[in-house]
Amino acid sequence: MASDVDTAPLVGRADIVTTVRSALLDDVAQGHTAAVFLTGESGVGKTRLLREVSARLRDGGALVLTGSCLDIGDASPLHPLLQALRRFDAELTGSHARTSSAVRSLLQMFADETAGPDGAGALLERVSRGLHLIAEGRPLVLVLDDLQWVDRSTRQLLLYLLAGLGDLQLSVLAAVRAESLQGAHPLRRVLTELRRLRTVRVLDLAPLDRAGTDQLAAAVVGRPLTPEAAELVWQRSGGNPFVVEELARDLRDGRDGLSDTLREIFLARVDALPQPAHAVVHAVAAGVEPVEHWLLARVTRLPEDELIEAVRAAVAHRLLVGADEGYRLRHRLVAEVLEHELLPAERAALHRRYAEALTSAPAELHQARLAHHWRLAGEPARALPAAMAAAREAERLHGWAEAHRHWSVALQLAGSPGVGPLDVDRVTLLEHAAEAAHHCGEHARALALLEELADADRPACALHIRRARYLAAAGRSAPAEAEYQRALRAPDCTPRERATAAAHLAELLLHLGRYADAGRRAREALELSAAVEGSTSEVVLASAALGFSEAYLEDPDAGLAVMRRALETAERSGRPEDVACAYLHLAELLTGPLNVLEEGVVVARRGAERVAELGLGRTYETRLLAIATNGLFRVGQWAEAEKVVAAALRHRPSGADAVELLLARCRLSVGYGDIEAADRDLDAVATVLAGGGARHVIPLLTLRAGLAMWQGRHDLARQAVQRGLTESRSDDVGILAALVWHGLRAEAEAHASRTIAVDETAVRRLREVADRVARKSEHAARPVRDVVDGFLALCAAEVSRLDGSDPELWARSVTEWDRRHHPYPAAYSRLRQAEALLARRSRSATAAKLLRQAYQVAQGLGAVPLTSEIRTLAGRARVSLEERSVAGAPATGPGGDELGALTAREREVLAAVAEGLTNREIGQRLFISERTIGVHVSHIFDKLQVRTRVQASAIFLRNRAG
Missing domain, CATH: 1.25.40.10 (Tetratricopeptide repeat domain)
Known part of the structure; x- marks a missing residue:
């Protein structure tokens, strides 16, 4: 069940691709045979994997013949081999005349005698000789898809060749749909016999894990999914790649509901079950997973032996998963599909049976499940007390998200027909629901529920609080x-x-x-x-x-x-x-x-x-x-x-x-x-902060100013700082001092770049605020004064840049931040101190040392803009920033480690680059933006002194191997 066009990347299969290729090509001795049989449920990616491995095998020098089996029993003997030969012949060009002649001779032999007058043994021997001529000494790989439909002649050929009877170096790669191998299927016996051979491997292709599912869906949609959408795709697909791609395309194209393709596929799989297994799957789909065996028995009302056989069939068909705690659907989509296959009365009856079974077994009673089933059985009056009990239980266990959900259900039930006004106090439900929403972070929902309470006769003070x-x-x-x-x-x-x-x-x-x-x-x-x-x-x-x-x-x-x-x-x-x-x-x-x-x-x-x-x-x-x-x-x-x-x-x-x-x-x-x-x-912060105070607004504007300066927009930085100075009052002189530094830095940057004129009024105001901060900090505790003194040192040094930067003031700033173990402002101060020394054409050796120290810190942090400024100044001053043991070779870490200069995050990114992942795929794995990954990759290239991902990967693999 593969997509018609493989537009999505092959995700989560790198290890198995390597394993299969090695088993078929690298680990096979000359003149020997090997085989890998891939099993797995429909849509798990077997066909796509066959194509990927086939391409790798061709790149490795093997001759690859590919064919598919047909679902028509024994009506077409050796069909997959014939198909493979015809495809291969069509691909041959005039320069392969000898190979083409051998292929056509073998095809003619099939046309002359499919069964052959000398019996099956003679046919198999002739096929073997024909393949030997086609291979011309190259490793030959026969790739077969949908092997569950293999005809008898092809089964015999596989046994003959893989037993080493054909004097041919042959490998077989085949995909088998696992749910089809039930009962007395003849391929089961063939696989049993082949497993005895040491060079035959049977590998089960599992669904993708959560990370792989998210990565594949994001690739199809073209962007990372929202957490809600990613969770929905994961729950519905169970990691099945085909289903993931279909769901992701629906998301990308804005389609609601379930596609007809998926619906028909899953319906066909359910319809193929025996009738008791069909009933079991319907029952589990209506239940709250996991469904315990005792509960399933009461709901289906099947005899024990018949129930076990039915469950076994559903598990074998890859629709159910069994575990100690109960049964689950392998794909939640089955529940969505089956929901529309039952009449409303049938669905209500199933839920009623669940509710009655749970009620009759108090030791197993689960209030949330009971409320769920009574509600869907059409009994809101019986569901309401269970929902309230479930909500209180969730609150007792501090499960506020669950409590909010249960109280919301209770509110819905309280307004249902058949629930009397005396059954529940709606105001109490509103209070509980609002408080649970507040605790679980649904603040807008909490406020909305509170508005409904405002109309109730409640004390004003409590409502205000x-x-x-x-x-x-x-x-x-x-x-x-x-x-x-x-x-x-x-x-x-x-x-x-x-x-x-x-x-x-x-x-x-x-x-x-x-x-x-x-x-x-x-x-x-x-x-x-x-x-x-x-x-x-x-x-x-x-x-x-x-x-x-x-x-x-x-x-x-x-x-x-x-x-x-x-x-x-x-x-x-x-x-x-x-x-x-x-x-x-x-x-x-x-x-x-x-x-x-x-x-x-x-x-x-x-x-x-x-x-x-x-x-x-x-x-x-x-x-x-x-x-x-x-x-x-x-x-x-x-x-x-x-x-x-x-x-x-x-x-x-x-x-x-x-x-x-x-x-x-x-x-x-x-x-x-x-x-x-x-x-x-x-x-995003500015949107949320309607009515926010200085504690958040001033840091917001400080960051806005810092960002604008890296963009060269000193006018925007000035505006952000001036707005921050007019914000509501705050005793936090630390955040105010940081804002003032950014304002004075913006004016100094404007002066240095000559892009806009220095605003003398702004400078005067900023210096006044700095003096006011200094006076206020005198009354603060000593640690607070220490932090403020660091920012005031920066402020004084920035002011000096307006009329000739003073290296002594920058040296004081370096000392202040080194003493507090803040590496970033200390590195920035070293850059400016070096700049001031070089401008005065004095102590160039000291300036070079300062630049190297600042560069080392900035590189270690990953501070790209600061690194760029240091590199620019060093280039103008002709200062070498890194010591090199060999001309042109990158500096190495302790013990000769070429990766020693990289940060921990950069090593993670480089490891992913070496796997062949794109920046988008790396970002999805590490939960950071694609653009940030690009910054890290550029930084890695700079540190390793390389220009391509291949060169960087080679250094990583060389050091890992060492």
Whole structure:
């Protein structure tokens, strides 16, 4: 079952192609025979693999004859061989007269006597002699497709030749449809006999794994699929390449539903089953997988022996998969196809049998499955309590995505005919559904459900608090703050609600960077909580905010102690959001203002693992991984940071969670010089940040300015910085100092490039802000002042570029960033110090040393734009950036390792290049953009001093072999 035209790449089969080629060509002794029989279900790619291996064998000098068997029994003896000979004869040219004569002689022999007067033995001997003449001493490979339909004469020929009776070096490559080899099929006996020969191998071709499925679908569609689409293709196809291609074409062409081609193929396979097996497949298709054996027996009502035989037949036909936990469909498409083959009454009856069987076996009761079957049986009143029970069970296990789904089902059921108003309180269902949506990251859905609650007779204060929490999670900070203020002013606000509102408001102010305000609200929340019994969550939130505020503004040690106690309290309470919040603020403080990067990354990753256990993977885990990414970026572990952010993005975060992660990824893209990817992330963040605060907006604009400078758009960089200076207030002098540096750098770059005039007013304003930042930082904790001092050193040095760059100021900046172990700004400062020394025509040896140091760091990070600037300056100054042991040879690492100069990520990319993958395929494997892969490949070429992928691959393979 192959596509008519193989437009999609051969995915996930590289190893088996190599194995088959070696078995048929390299591992066969002169004058011996060998065979490989490929088995597998329809559409798994057997025919495509035959074509690929045939091409490899021809390239290796073999003579390849290809033919296919026909589904007409023994009516056409030796048909595949005849077909192969005719195809081969048609391909021969005038220069192959001798070979053509031998082919036509053999074809004439078939025409004269297919059976032959001397019996089958004589025929087989003549065929063998004829093939020997055609081969002319070359290895001969007979490739046969659809061998399950092989005729008796061809079966005899295979046995004769592979037994070594033909005095011919022959290899056979054949594909067999596994589901056809049932019962007493004659080919089963032939394969059994052939397996005894040492040179015969039978290989089962398995479906693609998830990565291969995603790669193939993306190749057909022409772009990576969305996570939802990729998951759907995987679930429906089961990794079958033919099905993957069909589904992907439908996606590409915008077709909905199931194609007629797929529908007819699967219907034909089901119709070929014996009647009991047919009933079994229908039953499993209607069930919730895996379907246990006892449950299937009750639903099908078949006797045990008959049921086992029916299941065995369905498994043999590759429609079912059996395991200890129960039965599954090999392809979920079977369920879609069969859904339309039953009458509505038949489908309802099947689901009723499932529900009754589950109800009668309480030890096996699964509320979610029970709700599913009662609902599809047309019994909403019986499905509703099961759906609610399933939702509560999911909440108990912190499965918030599942809980949201079950509460949504319960809401639908509550409005169904036959469900009375007294059966359930719809307001309660709305509250539960909204809270579950909030916890699993569906913030827009949570807000929409809350709007329905607004019409209900509920306390105003509680509603304000809920709406504020959901708005904050969606990234809409300004309206969230206003809602908390309304809650605190509401006349019906209870002491507990007042404590809750104050604690959450303190946390929000912390996220906005207003640390002094956050500290005041946190103290207020702690005072209110002291008068309320059981207010653990409020204490945790307020303590985390207070600790952060104190650590930033006053005493780092005291603030850290408060935050660690908050984490201990949260862990004792066990409430997921409390634990997550405590980890989040502790990791933020360590990796941010306090600059304890290594410990902060460890805390962030440990917290991410912990909150994932608590069911908050899509929300708090992604935020913690974003913090880890930022910490890794600052210490120069960019390749590791890239892996972390890619892993986090698989959760498909939304709202503020997505903002944190996209900003983290954008920092990497700006550093790498991946302008397109960075621009796309910044646009996405700007869209989400409607109503966002300075904490996110200022980093966004800082990145926008940095990106614009790498593009040579100093006017755009200036605009971004000026806008950032007018944003809402923040106590975070660190992010403001970084913004000011980018503004002064933009003016210095404009001066150096002479593309636009320096804006003296902007320079004056930026210097005033820098002075204000310096004064404000004097009141901050020592670690905060240290970070700010590093940026202020950069600011002073950038100002000096406007009237003759001062190398001493750049040397001070180098010292500041080296002391804090931030390699990127330190490398940038070395570049500028060298530039200043060379401009003054002094200490050229020192400048050369600085350039080499900066180049080594930039190369190790993968910072392409910075590397390019260093290389440009070194070229003008005639400075050699790399020591070479042999003229023209690339520098090697310790022990002569030619790959020693590559980063960990570059090694991964080079390994994939050596496999022959394209940039798009590598990007899909490593979960990064195709453009970023192109940047890495260029960087690899530069470090290895090569010009082609083949040369780079040769170096990789040589070092791996060594």
